[in-house]
Amino acid sequence: MKKSGCRTMFHMYLIFFLSLLGTLLAAAALICWLITLRKPDGTFVRSDWPVKFSDSFQEQIIFKEDGPGVKQNGLELLRENEIGIQILDSTGFELFHYQKPSQAEQSYSAASLLSISKTGRLKSSSLTAVIKTLSLKDREYSYILFFPVKVSKVTMYLNGEHFTAGKAVILPVTAILFLVLSISGMLYGFRTAEAVKQLTDSIREIAARSYLPVQGKGTFFEIYDSLNQMDQEIRESDRLQAETDRMREEWIANITHDLKTPLSPIKGYAELLLDSGSINQEQCRQYADIILKNSAYMETLINDLKLTYQLTNNMVPMDPREENIVRFLKELVIDLLNSPEYEQRTIRFEAAAETIPYSFDRTLFTRAFQNLILNAFAHGTSDTEAAISVSVPDSTLQITVSDNGKGMTAAETKQIFRRYYRGTSTEQKREGTGLGLAIAKDIVELHGGRISVSSSPGTGTVFTIAFPLH
Known part of the structure; x- marks a missing residue:
């Protein structure tokens, strides 16, 4: 659940982060769109390029005896950028022009010049027009540069002086972005709240044992899988x-x-x-x-x-000592066969080596392996034989206790190590406490080992005990 909760939280933060990132990218794209323009040669420049070009172009204007003109370098700049120019006297009459657009007039009134200065364009024209003034020998002149760009798509002044067109675009778009983000956040919040409510109801149903498995989807699918x-x-x-x-x-x-x-x-x-x-x-x-x-x-x-x-309750006093486990098991088998009750029984013994040292509690091991061997006799017939095998495969002490008795069903095998369980595969009276094999399992695990059983009806039973050798 911890892993699933971290993933869910990460998913929610990822959605929020992507939404915020999308808004920032949209805002950045809008700003770039508003403060950049594309020149005729395909390159992009800042939207104040017409103004700066107009300011610097004053150096390209020269005055001769026959009137004003433009240097050769200036003409090349105008030609490269497809920019037109008109130089006017103080009354608005044209003195010089180059690449003048067809919409331009021969002379301008003061009102016309003021309109061009405010709007940045000629009437019924998509060209951008920039007016600049200059003085020479106490005489005032002005020049108009015509740029092949649209005023509606750019703002030429970053200081906001002519930002009317820009505001008409950026403010509505910003408002729309904010509205979309707000609505998306509210919808996601409602959806998340509904999902949390469903999760709360599911947990209550689990507590009341009335829960029906749900196929989770979306953000909380891992939580539903965990709940299931x-x-x-x-x-x-x-x-x-x-x-x-x-x-x-x-x-x-x-x-x-x-x-x-x-x-x-x-x-x-x-x-x-x-x-x-x-x-x-x-x-x-x-x-x-x-x-x-x-x-x-x-x-x-x-x-x-x-x-x-x-x-x-982990209250068993242990006294583990290193002994020869092979000798211990042999002595245990001999003691059982010397008992009058089992003197007619057969217990086969096999070991991979005569000496295998291992640290164990002798009293507890005696109880555990006695329970395993006697289990075969208690649930078998009078001719049931038991066998013990000791080996050391892969640095592991492995002991098997097997018999050729009646065996057990899969259901019995599943419950054989449970406390209070008494086997049913015997015709004898079911004596004993039903704790013998559970005790054997606990003792094996107390020594750091593990025990497993395999059996089927008519083939006998095999208990496999494995202890790591350190």
């Missing part, structure tokens, strides 16, 4: 919790019965022992043996409960 996954995990957790509660209730009922079962013979034979007058020594020994056997069974139940509690 979380809902699925919660439902699976609820199912497992309900199943665990059911199994625990069954286990409590069974364990209560199992505890009461040995109490009955203990109590009965203890009462018989009280009446020692009618019991001979052989009967007394027999009764005592029954009492001890049932007491041991009760002790096993209680010890399993205690160890399960300690493993669950």
Whole structure:
């Protein structure tokens, strides 16, 4: 969820950033459009080029005896830029012209010159006109330069003196951009608020266990995917919790019965022992043996409960010491086969080496591997055989405990390590606490290992335990 939330936030900021960047780029493009113009030769210059050209062109005007004129360099500049010129006297009468446009007049009134100065163009003409004045020998002259550009597309004065046409374009466009950005932000805000509301409703539905999976789209698609996954995990957790509660209730009922079962013979034979007058020594020994056997069974139940509690709460005292794991397992097998209960059983043993050192808690390993081996006998037939194999592939201590018993179904294999679960693949009475394999798994994991099981009906079961060798 953290990753998804970061991506969603990044997506939202990216949209905002792109919107802002688009607005800035549009504004920059508008400004460039307003303050630049294209010359006849195709090059772009600043929009104040006509004014600056007009100011500097004064140096190209010369006066002779027969009147004013333009230097040869000036004529070449006018010809290259397709610019026309008129030089007027103080009354507005033309004294000289070059490349004069057809719309230009022979003489201008003061009002006409004022109009050209304000508007920057001739009447009924798309040419830009710039008027400049000069003085010579106390006489006033003026000249008009005609540029082949449109005043409506440029502003010749950056100081705002003739910015009327520019304002007529830039202000509406700026207002439109601001309006578009504001409306887009509001729409996106409403959409985001609606999406957040849907997310809030979805979370409430998950809490109420009434959520239906949603195929997320757009900005929040990853959040919806996470919500769908979380809902699925919660439902699976609820199912497992309900199943665990059911199994625990069954286990409590069974364990209560199992505890009461040995109490009955203990109590009965203890009462018989009280009446020692009618019991001979052989009967007394027999009764005592029954009492001890049932007491041991009760002790096993209680010890399993205690160890399960300690493993669950990480309260198991560990005393790991480095020993030869091969020798330890051999001794464990010998002790089991020497027990009267299992002396007719067969346990095969195989090791890749005689000595494999490993650090482990001897008491806990004894409990774990006893549970694994005895599980094969408890859920098999009288001729079921067990086998232990020890090897070291790829710097890993691997121990397998297998049997040729009835095997398990996929459903049983899935639940075999769960607490309170008692296998059903046996015709014998389902004795035990249902904690043996769960305890074995916890002990293996306590030593940094992992355990897995593979089984199928009719082929037996194989437990594979792997410990990293450091």
